[in-house]
Amino acid sequence: MAKCTIGPYGHPSGKIGNVVFYMLNGQPVCRLIGRAGKPSLKQLANRQGMSVTMDLVTALADFINVSFKLEAEGTVRNAYNLATSYNKKQALTGEYPNIKVDYSKVVLSYGSLEMAADMKVSKGEDGINLSWDTNVLRNGDNDDILMLAVRHPTSTRASTFLNAARRSDGSCFIPIHEERMIDEQMEVYVCFKSANEKLISDSFYVGNLNGQAETDGEKFEKEKYKAVKARFDQVAADYEKKRNSYDSGILQSKSFRQLSTEYHALKEKLKHLPGKPS
Structure with a gap:
């Protein structure tokens, strides 16, 4: 894909030969279309990497649309684009055809708000328990809101809680409603956002529950x-x-x-x- 700068007659729109012109987030761009040849090993690896990343990001879309909202403001990219880009570069492991997600490296937010220390997770009978240190050392506030995401790789789904608790609570219980999901692999992530939604913290990988499922x-x-x-x-x-x-x-x-x-x-x-x- 390339940017298409405006010429003396404006920028083109539509298909011209095997090139299509259109607007993307306020920018004129163009793409080459046509029948592709046999893909190289590098192209196959890139396609699998994108597919694996899209599965991850799509499942966590509700969380990402909030957690990357501030990061996307003032740019031509949206929250989903940013999450896809960051995680394709940072959160994949393995070689084609066995590329998969390294869940410890998944990025769900970037920001300057203080993350809580001593974040812990454990599994309960029908949900998960979280606890953290409520002390504020830098720029956090007691009314900061805990956002939580639980990725369920076996079912390719996620449980998201955008207002799980206040920083001052120090702990919370998160119900997992589907019985079979509580015994499957779970990957747990949190971040904090300020009550006025003007600040957000980096995401934090709290850990894995129930071990790793086979791919x-x-x-x-x-x-x-x-x-x-x-x-x-x-x-x-x-x-x-x-x-x-x-x-x-x-x-x-x-x-x-x-x-x-x-x-x-x-x-x-x-x-x-x-x-x-x-």
């Missing part, structure tokens, strides 16, 4: 390892039986040579194949 890629790797291991066990039993028979006719046969080749190939493959049980 689709990890599940695929485990299933692949199990299939190769099952074949190896079958081949190994046959190989050892024939190798220990001391029958020269069997050991010199073409079928045994093929069996030996497959045995050693599978044995070497299992050494380097991901998905091995820990």
Whole structure:
């Protein structure tokens, strides 16, 4: 995408050849359209990275529209654009085709308001408990509002609470209404906004509850390892039986040579194949 500066006849609008011109957030821009060629590995990685980021940001959109509102003011970008940009650059880990979110690095707000110290989270019977230090050291106030987001990666959803508590409360209970979600992976984030909504803090990753769920890629790797291991066990039993028979006719046969080749190939493959049980 490129910016399209205004010429003597104004800026164009619509499609001209394989270029389309339009307005985006008050700026004239243009994009090339047409049939794309075969994507490179770098392009595939970029696409997967964007897809993973969009899944994260879309689930947290209600929170982000408030938490990045101040950051977006006075720019041509909106809160959603900023969250997408920050997290695509900072919160992804792994290589294509196994790119995923590093939840400890997710960014949900930037600001100068003071974050509370000693933020802790624990799971209750039907929700989560939060606690924090109420002491104000810099520019916080007792009536600052706690915003909280809980990402549920297994269900690709999020629970957001934009007015969860006051800073002076020091603790709060957050109900998780769907029973199955309380036992699934949860990633918890908070930030504070001032009562007049003119200041906001950096977001803070409070932590994980219930551990990490397996990704689709990890599940695929485990299933692949199990299939190769099952074949190896079958081949190994046959190989050892024939190798220990001391029958020269069997050991010199073409079928045994093929069996030996497959045995050693599978044995070497299992050494380097991901998905091995820990």
